[in-house]
Amino acid sequence: MYKKHLLLALALGAMTNALHAQQGWKIVPGKITTSWSEKVSPTDVLPEYPRPQLVRDNWKNLNGLWDYAVKPKAESTPTAYDGKILVPFAVESALSGVGKTVGKDSILWYHTSVGIPANMKGKKILLHFGASDWRTTVYVNGKEAGTHEGGFDPFTFDITPLLKTDKQDIIVRIWDPTNEGPQPRGKQVRNPEGIWYTPVTGIWQTVWLEAVPDTYIAGTRQTPDIDQQTLTVNADVQNLQPGDKVTVTAYDGAIKVAEGELSNGTAVLKLSSQKLWSPDNPFLYNLQLEVNRKGKAIDQVKSYFAMRKSSVGKDANGIQRMLLNNKFVFQFGPLDQGWWPDGLYTAPTDEALKYDIAQTKAMGFNMIRKHIKVEPARWYYYCDKLGMLVWQDMPSGDLGNGWEPRPGIIDKASDKNRSPESEGYYKKEWEAIINALYNYPSIIVWTPFNEAWGQFKTEEITEWTMRKDPSRLVNTASGGNFYPVGPIIDLHNYPEPAMPDPAIYGDKRAIVLGEYGGLGLPVEGHVWQQRDNWGYQNFKNADDLFKRYSLFVDRLEMLISKGLSAAVYTQTTDVEVEVNGLMTYDRKVQKIPVEKLQQIHQKLFR
Numbered sequence: 042m043y044k045k046h047l048l049l050a051l052a053l054g055a056m057t058n059a060l061h062a063q064q065g066w067k068i069v070p071g072k073i074t075t076s077w078s079e080k081v082s083p084t085d086v087l088p089e090y091p092r093p094q095l096v097r098d099n100w101k102n103l104n105g106l107w108d109y110a111v112k113p114k115a116e117s118t119p120t121a122y123d124g125k126i127l128v129p130f131a132v133e134s135a136l137s138g139v140g141k142t143v144g145k146d147s148i149l150w151y152h153t154s155v156g157i158p159a160n161m162k163g164k165k166i167l168l169h170f171g172a173s174d175w176r177t178t179v180y181v182n183g184k185e186a187g188t189h190e191g192g193f194d195p196f197t198f199d200i201t202p203l204l205k206t207d208k209q210d211i212i213v214r215i216w217d218p219t220n221e222g223p224q225p226r227g228k229q230v231r232n233p234e235g236i237w238y239t240p241v242t243g244i245w246q247t248v249w250l251e252a253v254p255d256t257y258i259a260g261t262r263q264t265p266d267i268d269q270q271t272l273t274v275n276a277d278v279q280n281l282q283p284g285d286k287v288t289v290t291a292y293d294g295a296i297k298v299a300e301g302e303l304s305n306g307t308a309v310l311k312l313s314s315q316k317l318w319s320p321d322n323p324f325l326y327n328l329q330l331e332v333n334r335k336g337k338a339i340d341q342v343k344s345y346f347a348m349r350k351s352s353v354g355k356d357a358n359g360i361q362r363m364l365l366n367n368k369f370v371f372q373f374g375p376l377d378q379g380w381w382p383d384g385l386y387t388a389p390t391d392e393a394l395k396y397d398i399a400q401t402k403a404m405g406f407n408m409i410r411k412h413i414k415v416e417p418a419r420w421y422y423y424c425d426k427l428g429m430l431v432w433q434d435m436p437s438g439d440l441g442n443g444w445e446p447r448p449g450i451i452d453k454a455s456d457k458n459r460s461p462e463s464e465g466y467y468k469k470e471w472e473a474i475i476n477a478l479y480n481y482p483s484i485i486v487w488t489p490f491n492e493a494w495g496q497f498k499t500e501e502i503t504e505w506t507m508r509k510d511p512s513r514l515v516n517t518a519s520g521g522n523f524y525p526v527g528p529i530i531d532l533h534n535y536p537e538p539a540m541p542d543p544a545i546y547g548d549k550r551a552i553v554l555g556e557y558g559g560l561g562l563p564v565e566g567h568v569w570q571q572r573d574n575w576g577y578q579n580f581k582n583a584d585d586l587f588k589r590y591s592l593f594v595d596r597l598e599m600l601i602s603k604g605l606s607a608a609v610y611t612q613t614t615d616v617e618v619e620v621n622g623l624m625t626y627d628r629k630v631q632k633i634p635v636e637k638l639q640q641i642h643q644k645l646f647r
Contacts, residue, residue, distance in 0.1 A: 073382045087129065096344065101161070111123060111132070131384075157204065165201045168198045171245075175191070182204070220438075224470075261277070285334050286332075316348065318349040329343055330342050362604075375401060379397075379420075401613060402428070408432065409424070424484075428483075431484045434519070443455040456522070491519045514528050516555070552604050558577070558612075560589055562582075593610075594641050
C-alpha cells in the first residue's frame with residue numbers, strides 16, 4: 042500500500058512539473074525554499090480576494106504567467122520578450138521563475154492580454170496593483186493609463202476609456218534604482234550583505250480587475266472611539282448624484298447593531314453595548330455601505346471594524362505607560378521583516394502569509410513590529426482576526442546621517458539634509474501607506490524612522506503623523522536620534538534588554554525597547570548560504586540558545602516593574618545571512634519549541 046501511494050505521489054509530482062514546464066515556469070534552483078512553494082501553481086497564484094477592508098464580488102485576478110523583458114533604460118517598448126514571469130513574484134525571486142537582477146540602468150517590462158468577463162461589461166473597469174517597486178507606468182491597448190511612484194502602497198487606474206471590444210493588451214514598464222536612488226526602499230540593496238537584502242523589483246502583490254458602477258464607493262475611513270462608544274465612518278463616493286443616499290450599517294455577526302446615513306461624507310454610529318477588540322478577544326464587527334438611488338441599490342461594499350483604543354497614561358508611580366483600551370498591557374513581540382527565501386517580499390501562498398502571525402501568537406507574543414516593510418492587506422486582516430497588535434514602520438531610504446542610539450546624547454546625532462525630491466518621495470509614500478492601512482485595528486503604532494536611517498525633519502514628520510492619525514500612537518524614531526516630540530521614547534540595545542532611565546524620561550513618554558536579542562543559531566540545511574552567517578550573539582545548539590533567551594525574559598520582567606511598556610525581540614525568522622530568527626528562513630525549523638516560549642512569556646503579562 043505504501044509503495045502504491047509513493048508511486049502515485051511521484052507520478053502526480055511528475056505531471057505537475059511537466060505542466061509547469063509546458064507553461065514556461067519553474068522555481069529557480071539554488072536556494073532554500075519553504076514547503077508552501079510546492080503548492081504554487083501558475084494557474085492559481087494567490088487567488089484570494091486582495092482587499093478585505095472593501096469587498097465586492099465582481100472582480101478578476103490577473104496573477105499568473107506574463108511575458109517579461111529586461112532592457113536598457115534607453116530602449117522603447119520591446120518587440121520581443123525574454124520569457125515568462127510568474128506575477129506577483131519579484132523578478133529577483135525564485136518563485137518568479139526568472140531570478141535576475143535589474144538595476145538602475147535597465148527597465149523591467151511586463152506584458153499580458155486579458156479578457157473582460159461578461160458580468161463586467163457595461164461597468165467601469167478599475168485596474169488595481171497591490172504594490173509594485175518602484176516607478177510603474179501602465180499601458181492599456183497602447184495608451185498610457187498612468188504612472189505610480191512608490192514601492193509599498195496600492196494604486197489603481199480607471200482603464201474604462203482605453204478598453205477594446207475583445208482582448209485587452211496590458212504592458213507595464215518599471216524602473217527601480219534600489220539603494221542608488223533616494224526613494225523609500227527598506228532593506229533592499231544592490232549588493233546584499235549582513236542586514237541588507239536582495240533587491241525587489243517590479244510587481245510583488247496581486248494585480249486585479251474590478252467592475253464598479255458609475256457611482257461607487259472608492260474608499261472608507263473608520264475611526265472608533267471607545268470612550269464615546271461611537272464609530273465615525275468617512276466615505277469617498279465617486280459621482281454621487283443629488284438625492285442619492287449612502288447608508289452605513291454595523292453588524293455583530295448577522296445582527297444589526299447600528300445604522301446611519303452619510304451627511305457631507307460622514308456618518309457616526311452609536312454602539313451602546315460595544316465589544317472591545319484586544320489580543321485576548323479580537324472581536325470584529327461587520328460593516329456594510331450601500332448607495333441607494335430612488336430606492337434601488339446602486340453600489341454595495343462590505344467591510345469590518347473593531348472598537349479599540351491606543352493611548353498613553355500614567356500609572357500609580359507617575360510613569361507613562363502604553364495603554365490598550367485605557368489599560369496597561371505589556372506589548373511584547375518579534376521584529377518581523379516579512380521576507381521569504383522563495384518569494385522575497387511575497388509569501389508563496391495565503392496560508393504561508395497567515396502562518397507567521399499564527400506561529401507568533403502560539404509562541405506567546407501579543408505584538409509584531411513590522412520592520413521597514415509594508416505587507417499585503419490580507420496580512421493585516423489576519424492580525425485583526427487573530428488578535429495581534431502591530432507596530433508599523435515606514436520603509437527607510439536615502440540613508441547616511443549620524444546616529445546616536447542612546448537617547449539624550451546629541452553631539453553625534455543629526456537629521457539628514459535630504460533633497461526636496463527625496464523629502465517629497467518620503468512624504469508622499471508615508472501618507473499613502475497611512476491612508477491604505479488606516480482601517481486595520483491591529484495597527485496601534487506608526488513609526489516614521491528607524492535608527493536614524495534617513496531621519497530628517499524629525500519634529501515636523503512626527504507632528505504631521507500625529508495630526509494625520511490622532512487615533513494611534515507615534516513612535517518618533519525607533520532606536521534613532523532622540524528629539525523631544527511624540528509620546529514614546531525607544532531604545533535599541535543588543536543583545537541584552539535595557540531601557541532608558543525612567544527618572545529622566547518616564548514622566549513624559551512611554552518607555553519601550555524597540556530592539557534587543559538577535560541570538561543566532563544556524564541550522565544546517567536551512568540557511569541561505571553555507572558560510573558567513575551571523576547573529577548578534579551566536580550559539581551552537583538550541584539548549585544554550587534557550588538558556589540565554591530565558592535570562593533575557595527574566596530581565597524584561599524586572600524592567601517592566603521599573604516602567605518598560607514594550608519590548609521587541611530580533612527576530613521572527615532568519616533572513617538571508619542573518620540566523621537570529623526564532624524560526625529558520627524556510628520556516629521548517631522552530632529553534633525553540635513553541636510551548637517553551639509560551640510558558641516563559643506568560644509572566645510578562647501578569
